[in-house]
Amino acid sequence: MDLAERVSTLRRASGLSARELAALVGVAPTTVTRVEAGTVSPSFALAQEILTVLGEPIGFLGGADREAMIAARRALDPALPVAETPGAAQWRERWGRLGLVDAGGHAVEGREADLLERAGQVARLTRRPGAADFDSGPTATLIASLLRSAGIDHALTGDAGANLYRSSGEEAWPVLYVEDVAAAATAAGLVSKASGSYGPRITLIPFDELSEMGRIDIGGISVAARDQVILDAYGGIDRMPEQADILVGRRVA
């Protein structure tokens, strides 16, 4: 697949119009249509910017864009005590051009769900830095219970986390933020999944300062902040974005 075809396919798969992609990138819409038609060969910097906002930067090795998560959560909660980064500022500018955040970096009223969805698309839950995958078996709730007994700090996210906020689906993929992946795996008796293999799994993601913030207890289970869970569900697989839609009121449960 050449660059023109790749950009066109990824843009439409992301649900973006050429005009919206142009706004995110900060170029004229005709530039995008010409790149997609193959009549313009973009500079490396422009190609990189286009593919970055589409969630697949050049040299993409599987990392989710953490800066986008910081920008989205700060836009929704300006009081969030997490440091601004140059990357997060860049996302704020991009989303500002798309009308998702205002000049002050706050989420535009009525566009919060769009913002979380966009952030989830470039910060996919499937590609978080430091995440470790394990063979399927126990549910997220059972793992949480084992970690609590072992005194290991954790928070549910993904479909199980979304279900704690609003029951809307089934747990297909247990995902937990944990303070220490190796210790958590041992405490929960998890077996490492073969590297690079496909199929069902359990995933543990190391806490960072963002995912730690705003956790709450629901029915004795520690769950990530509502905005984080929604963002993660939008960046998840299968019906998880639908669960996010229900949490933000876009869809009838």
Added chain:
Amino acid sequence: MTDFEEPRTEIEWSRRAIINVVEVLAAHAASLTLVGAHAVLLRTMALDVPRMPTGDGDLGVTPGLVSATPRIETLLVDAGYRHRTSARPGLWGRTVFADQDGSLSFREKVDLLAPHGLSGTVSRSKRGAPALQPDHGKHTVGNVLGLELASFNRSLVTLSDFADPRLTTALHVADIPALVLAKGSKIGERIDHPRKGRVRDKDLGDLWRLMAVGDPADTARVVEEYADHPQIGVHVRQGLAWTAAVVRDPVSRQRAKSNFDTFVDPREIDNAFARWQAALAGIGA
């Protein structure tokens, strides 16, 4: 009912809801067909991918097979069901509970959906089933495009409850050709007419699931069999056109891959799309 183990999860509740509604509507059993996520789940159990985490129970209702009595609306209301929303007909729920965020939800959720082509309306903006309204209520059954073949291409299956396997019911379940056309129609119409609704990656994921386990030659044979059917032929041909367009669309293929990002080898997805593209293109040739 209280003798059975109570469901604990959404998917267990939705399976229970289907079984309970089939029992409540036993007088109209011949008209009911399991479609949607639970039907896809049943037909694709062999796949090594995460189980479909659905809370939806979709039951197709074929108007021509529904008797004038007893009234469906009365049967459901008497059994404790009520409309989940007034915005769309056919969405029923029972057993209300409060979620953590304070919103009210239903433990049991079932959607009753007539195939659009058999619903008694040609309008795509009407969401009910006029063919059933005089006898069964205005908001009792909704309509969905693409379910027409499921009224014919179906087989009787014994459905077991997930929470308590002692509870079972026999129910018609749409076969893979009907499910492929239903999903392809939904996606295809929305690609052509975005105002009809968003296409979600999960729809392409469902289509891939069906294509991965289904035999494209068998689907081609079924589609050819019904392509000139007096009641549904025109809908089957339209469904085929939409499905074929989706299967050859590189964006749809990309969205199926995104849906299973890191869970399914993208080459498997490419292979299924390629096999089905060839088979569907050959129909009627």
